[in-house]
Amino acid sequence: MNPNLATVVELQQAILHLRGAEQRLHGIPDWMRELHDEHAARKAEIDELELSVEDAARERRTAESAVADAQEKLKKYQQQINKVSTQREYGALLQEIDTAKAQIAASEEQALSLLERFEQTQKELSEKRESFKDVEERYNAELARWEGEKPAVAEQVEQLHGRIAALKERLPKGLVAQYERIRERHPNGALARIRLLERPGARGPREWHCSACNYRVRPQVVVEIKNNGSLVQCDSCKRILYVEEAPA
Ligand SMILES: [Zn+2]
Numbered sequence: 001m002n003p004n005l006a007t008v009v010e011l012q013q014a015i016l017h018l019r020g021a022e023q024r025l026h027g028i029p030d031w032m033r034e035l036h037d038e039h040a041a042r043k044a045e046i047d048e049l050e051l052s053v054e055d056a057a058r059e060r061r062t063a064e065s066a067v068a069d070a071q072e073k074l075k076k077y078q079q080q081i082n083k084v085s086t087q088r089e090y091g092a093l094l095q096e097i098d099t100a101k102a103q104i105a106a107s108e109e110q111a112l113s114l115l116e117r118f119e120q121t122q123k124e125l126s127e128k129r130e131s132f133k134d135v136e137e138r139y140n141a142e143l144a145r146w147e148g149e150k151p152a153v154a155e156q157v158e159q160l161h162g163r164i165a166a167l168k169e170r171l172p173k174g175l176v177a178q179y180e181r182i183r184e185r186h187p188n189g190a191l192a193r194i195r196l197l198e199r200p201g202a203r204g205p206r207e208w209h210c211s212a213c214n215y216r217v218r219p220q221v222v223v224e225i226k227n228n229g230s231l232v233q234c235d236s237c238k239r240i241l242y243v244e245e246a247p248a
Contacts, residue, residue, distance in 0.1 A: 007171055042135055047126050182239060191241075
């Protein structure tokens with residue numbers, strides 16, 4: 001293989017390794033993902049229950065002040081009862097008293113059921129908080145383990161940056177620029193392996209394809225790359241084509 005093409009292949013591998021290492025450094029590591037998701041879900045449940053507890057408490061306060069208001073009115077009406085002079089006024093006042101009593105009963109009933117809801121939610125919340133302790137503890141332990149792994153990964157990132165710089169040094173500037181241009185378009189890799197199409201039992205000439213976009217690669221291009229290490233871009237996706245060396 002042309003030394004430049006071989007270097008570009010190495011460069012590509014180093015860049016992909018770097019990306020993996022950076023993801024490990026800044027993202028949630030795979031081995032922590034499950035616990036991370038569980039932790040987040042349980043935390044969300046607790047947050048939601050806390051809101052329900054607050055809602056029930058607030059609604060209960062509203063119902064209790066409705067009881068107090070209605071009791072206040074009832075007291076007022078009862079004091080007026082001795083002052084009425086006509087039968088009509090008396091009848092109207094009695095009706096007001098009945099309404100106030102019904103309001104008191106309804107609001108008391110509501111306040112009671114809100115109290116039950118409050119206590120029920122509160123109980124559920126303490127149970128969730130209790131069982132969350134275990135998840136939280138395991139989560140914190142894994143976080144600590146992850147923190148412990150970070151320095152080694154950070155060092156790997158550092159080394160890969162150095163290696164990438166060294167590989168770029170070895171290549172002509174124009175080729176590095178070309179590589180970077182292609183990589184802007186294809187962040188997952190500016191290179192594509194040429195793949196021989198497997199057609200069991202088929203007759204006729206063999207066919208090669210770009211492994212990234214599947215576009216056909218002419219046989220003489222394959223020969224040029226194999227024999228001269230020519231830098232050829234795929235006609236369709238423009239990635240630099242290479243042939244995987246057969247294992248020795
Ligand atoms: Zn292609």
